[in-house]
Amino acid sequence: MAAAATSRWLAGALVLASWPLLVARAPCQAPSQDPPKALPEYELKAAFLFQFVKYVQWPKEAFSRADAPVVVGVVGTDPFGELLDRTLRDKVVLGRGFEIRRFAKPQDVRGCHVLFVPHRESPRTTEVLKAVADEPVLTVGEHADFARAGGMIAILIVDEKPKLVVNPDAARQAKLVVDAKLLKAATVVRTDK
Amino acid sequence: MTPRIRAALVAPTLSLRVTLPLALLAAHAAPGIAQSPQDPPASPVPTVADPTSLDLEDLLEIRVITAAKREQVVTRVPAAIHVVRGEELARAGVRSIPEALRLVPGVHVARTRANTWAISARGFNDNLSNKLLVTIDGRSVYSPLHSGVFWDVQDTFVEDIDRIEVIRGPGGSLWGANAINGIINVITKPASETLGGKLVAGGGTEERAFTSARYGVALDDDAHLRVYAKYTRRDDAADGVDRDRDAYDGADSGRGGFRADWGPANDRLTLMGDAYEGRIRQRVAAPSLTSPTGADLVTDRVDVHGGHLLGRWEHTFAGGSSVAAQAYYDFTERDDALFRDAVHTADLDVTYRLAPDGAHDVNFGVGYRVQRIDVRNTFAFQITPDERTDGVATAFLQDEVTLVPDTLRVTAGCKLEHNDYSDFEVQPSLRLAWEVDERQTAWAAVTRAVRTPSIVDVDARLTPIVAPGPVPVVFSIFGDDDFRSEELLAYEAGYRVQLADAVSLDVAAFYNDYDHLRGGTPGTPFVEPTPVPNLVIPIQLGNNVEAESHGAELAVNVQPGQDWLLQAHYGYLELDVSEPAGEGRDPRHIAMLRSSLQPVPGLSLDTTVRYVSELPAFGVDEYVEVGVRLAWRDAERGFEAALVGHDLVHEEHAEFGAAGERSEIQRGVFFVLTWTF
Numbered sequence: 001m002a003a004a005a006t007s008r009w010l011a012g013a014l015v016l017a018s019w020p021l022l023v024a025r026a027p028c029q030a031p032s033q034d035p036p037k038a039l040p041e042y043e044l045k046a047a048f049l050f051q052f053v054k055y056v057q058w059p060k061e062a063f064s065r066a067d068a069p070v071v072v073g074v075v076g077t078d079p080f081g082e083l084l085d086r087t088l089r090d091k092v093v094l095g096r097g098f099e100i101r102r103f104a105k106p107q108d109v110r111g112c113h114v115l116f117v118p119h120r121e122s123p124r125t126t127e128v129l130k131a132v133a134d135e136p137v138l139t140v141g142e143h144a145d146f147a148r149a150g151g152m153i154a155i156l157i158v159d160e161k162p163k164l165v166v167n168p169d170a171a172r173q174a175k176l177v178v179d180a181k182l183l184k185a186a187t188v189v190r191t192d193k
Numbered sequence: 194m195t196p197r198i199r200a201a202l203v204a205p206t207l208s209l210r211v212t213l214p215l216a217l218l219a220a221h222a223a224p225g226i227a228q229s230p231q232d233p234p235a236s237p238v239p240t241v242a243d244p245t246s247l248d249l250e251d252l253l254e255i256r257v258i259t260a261a262k263r264e265q266v267v268t269r270v271p272a273a274i275h276v277v278r279g280e281e282l283a284r285a286g287v288r289s290i291p292e293a294l295r296l297v298p299g300v301h302v303a304r305t306r307a308n309t310w311a312i313s314a315r316g317f318n319d320n321l322s323n324k325l326l327v328t329i330d331g332r333s334v335y336s337p338l339h340s341g342v343f344w345d346v347q348d349t350f351v352e353d354i355d356r357i358e359v360i361r362g363p364g365g366s367l368w369g370a371n372a373i374n375g376i377i378n379v380i381t382k383p384a385s386e387t388l389g390g391k392l393v394a395g396g397g398t399e400e401r402a403f404t405s406a407r408y409g410v411a412l413d414d415d416a417h418l419r420v421y422a423k424y425t426r427r428d429d430a431a432d433g434v435d436r437d438r439d440a441y442d443g444a445d446s447g448r449g450g451f452r453a454d455w456g457p458a459n460d461r462l463t464l465m466g467d468a469y470e471g472r473i474r475q476r477v478a479a480p481s482l483t484s485p486t487g488a489d490l491v492t493d494r495v496d497v498h499g500g501h502l503l504g505r506w507e508h509t510f511a512g513g514s515s516v517a518a519q520a521y522y523d524f525t526e527r528d529d530a531l532f533r534d535a536v537h538t539a540d541l542d543v544t545y546r547l548a549p550d551g552a553h554d555v556n557f558g559v560g561y562r563v564q565r566i567d568v569r570n571t572f573a574f575q576i577t578p579d580e581r582t583d584g585v586a587t588a589f590l591q592d593e594v595t596l597v598p599d600t601l602r603v604t605a606g607c608k609l610e611h612n613d614y615s616d617f618e619v620q621p622s623l624r625l626a627w628e629v630d631e632r633q634t635a636w637a638a639v640t641r642a643v644r645t646p647s648i649v650d651v652d653a654r655l656t657p658i659v660a661p662g663p664v665p666v667v668f669s670i671f672g673d674d675d676f677r678s679e680e681l682l683a684y685e686a687g688y689r690v691q692l693a694d695a696v697s698l699d700v701a702a703f704y705n706d707y708d709h710l711r712g713g714t715p716g717t718p719f720v721e722p723t724p725v726p727n728l729v730i731p732i733q734l735g736n737n738v739e740a741e742s743h744g745a746e747l748a749v750n751v752q753p754g755q756d757w758l759l760q761a762h763y764g765y766l767e768l769d770v771s772e773p774a775g776e777g778r779d780p781r782h783i784a785m786l787r788s789s790l791q792p793v794p795g796l797s798l799d800t801t802v803r804y805v806s807e808l809p810a811f812g813v814d815e816y817v818e819v820g821v822r823l824a825w826r827d828a829e830r831g832f833e834a835a836l837v838g839h840d841l842v843h844e845e846h847a848e849f850g851a852a853g854e855r856s857e858i859q860r861g862v863f864f865v866l867t868w869t870f
Binding site for chain 1: 245247248250252254255256414415460755756794
């Protein structure tokens with residue numbers, strides 16, 4: 001029963017305050033005055049894929065020519081839609097462009113430099129990793145256990161913020177060199193035996 | 194394929210009894226299933242013109258927009274399932290598990306008194322509604338005494354809840370007895386996801402004061418631990434008869450707990466526990482032979498305390514099969530003026546999943562639970578014998594068969610259970626899922642489920658009413674030695690569709706046929722000579738009630754923009770009970786409308802409007818209530834301030850219970866400060 005009058009006043013104020021805001025928001029435009037600091041999940045993940053290419057060094061034999069494109073593969077149902085194409089189109093890193101390939105099944109995976117394993121494919125992580133085991137392919141996943149299961153980089157979302165988990169042993173085994181800057185920005189784990 | 198990782202996808206914080214069954218229902222995560230709302234909308238307005246212009250460090254500072262994030266796999270489960278994520282609980286300003294359940298379509302959550310909730314799905318609601326199975330991190334919390342849940346002692350560090358999964362309808366073949374009208378699983382985050390500190394403090398007019406603290410540490414690469422403590426003080430509601438008076442039903446409670454997770458995903462060990470203590474105020478009329486009015490008004494303080502310790506081991510073998518073993522001990526004690534009970538529970542479950550083999554996905558498991566129940570008998574509440582030890586043994590087998598890859602799946606399962614009251618119980622189920630295309634899933638199910646007898650059904654003598662006089666007349670309810678399980682045969686069907694990138698719809702319909710429900714029959718009056726001569730009018734419990742119900746639930750999500758989510762829920766229920774007293778206790782219509790908006794970065798505004806139709810049996814009117822939460826967050830400093838208003842429409846309103854037994858729930862406002870470091 002306490003403070004009924006106060007609570008009634010506050011309650012009324014809250015309700016009144018909330019609805020005009022809702023109505024006013026209807027056209028739903030992003031506010032422009034603040035520096036933008038938020039991104040849809042897969043736009044952010046596409047940007048990460050781009051950055052990884054900068055901080056990972058592939059062995060020479062991974063590319064047929066000096067200007068051969070970096071092939072980014074997605075296995076299973078592609079959560080990016082056209083975002084990946086839009087993000088990487090016309091981008092160049094160390095003289096290389098990008099090419100995007102999609103593989104329906106783990107056994108279809110071939111000829112890529114970066115392989116993205118979406119959440120939905122996590123159950124097949126072992127299968128996917130086996131398919132690229134002896135090749136210099138940077139494996140990137142979204143599942144919390146991806147790096148521990150032998151994947152190289154996991155992009156996790158914790159408290160609405162991205163977090164990276166890197167397994168340098170797995171990268172080394174595939175003859176990839178991960179830049180110290182990337183390792184510093186990430187949590188480092190080892191493969192579970 | 195590694196089933197353990199697959200299971201982890203289905204339920205990132207896999208816990209054996211809680212989420213494994215979900216995993217079982219969910220089938221292979223195959224390409225070509227319905228798009229979830231988290232998939233990129235068709236024409237987003239990018240908040241950063243070119244994200245590739247940001248460096249690694251910049252990217253790590255970006256907040257991720259996942260307003261409508263849903264467990265994708267949920268869209269494929271052939272059952273009426275709904276998942277409420279931890280973020281939704283935070284956004285709705287939820288401070289307790291019962292309040293969280295208001296966010297689930299088709300679940301009737303009614304606050305009878307400040308600390309008493311009646312919660313049910315698809316009918317038969319009551320303060321201790323007895324047809325739900327409720328687990329918290331895999332630990333069953335319904336009481337063996339009456340099969341109901343004391344919601345006032347079910348709590349945790351709310352901010353660490355990962356999600357609440359609710360299945361409306363029976364789940365007997367996987368979850369066992371009591372999973373007849375619904376299953377509620379509360380699942381907390383693994384310790385690895387709650388590193389660092391969180392301090393929460395707040396207070397207001399009804400939620401008078403609450404404070405909680407959690408700290409999580411990484412012990413090494415593969416070992417994480419968190420500990421928490423909390424304190425809550427809740428104000429009295431208004432008296433149900435004299436609204437200007439306090440109902441004397443507030444409470445103070447404290448709780449502390451921990452969770453530790455060790456080891457890699459394919460060989461993980463989890464240990465968790467908690468302990469709580471609380472005092473709940475109540476005024477009760479204690480029936481009495483000597484009182485001139487037939488009852489003594491007692492101003493009581495219910496002392497509650499308890500705790501639990503749970504260990505779980507999950508292991509994936511090299512061949513791809515996996516095992517999960519879980520054991521827990523739970524203790525709970527309640528000391529009320531009308532009764533006292535203490536329950537010790539020890540429970541062991543082992544589940545095994547064969548390495549998936551083509552079209553088949555086979556799971557089986559065994560479990561044993563032993564419970565020691567001590568009761569202190571009073572005149573009003575008597576259980577004979579007052580000390581007992583009961584055991585329940587269970588075994589289940591389920592096979593999910595893919596008939597047409599990525600299109601048609603059939604799940605057949607059966608649970609066998611043995612208990613000390615009704616011996617063997619068989620609970621089979623058959624579920625069919627049809628993934629029409631990438632955006633649509635249809636499902637149908639036929640299930641048999643039972644509610645096994647509780648102690649009250651069999652061995653109780655309850656005396657709620659004494660009519661005073663020279664020879665007092667006593668109305669007593671007597672348990673039935675031959676009480677058998679209540680049975681349900683349920684027919685269900687559902688359909689989920691992603692209508693557009695920003696619009697999804699989930700509808701489920703059911704027809705339930707109940708048999709052998711509990712009812713009472715007046716017996717032959719007799720005279721009891723002691724302590725004073727009195728005439729007893731006995732009411733004999735029995736399985737003499739039948740019922741039929743049908744209804745439907747609908748949930749629609751619309752995301753007009755990346756920072757705005759609208760949700761609408763509606764539930765319809767028609768319940769026919771052969772005993773008219775069983776009707777009119779459940780609302781025919783429940784509806785909810787929620788708006789979750791981020792007008793500018795850092796600011797969030799949530800509004801929840803709910804409607805519940807009348808409960809004629811209690812004379813409780815239909816009502817509309819509104820809750821609002823306005824929060825401002827400074828992501829850099831990890832600081833958040835929120836102002837929450839609840840039950841804002843009426844100064845006070847009734848939600849459930851007979852006139853003399855309910856309180857009026859009052860309008861309230863509170864603030865919350867949260868610091869994450």
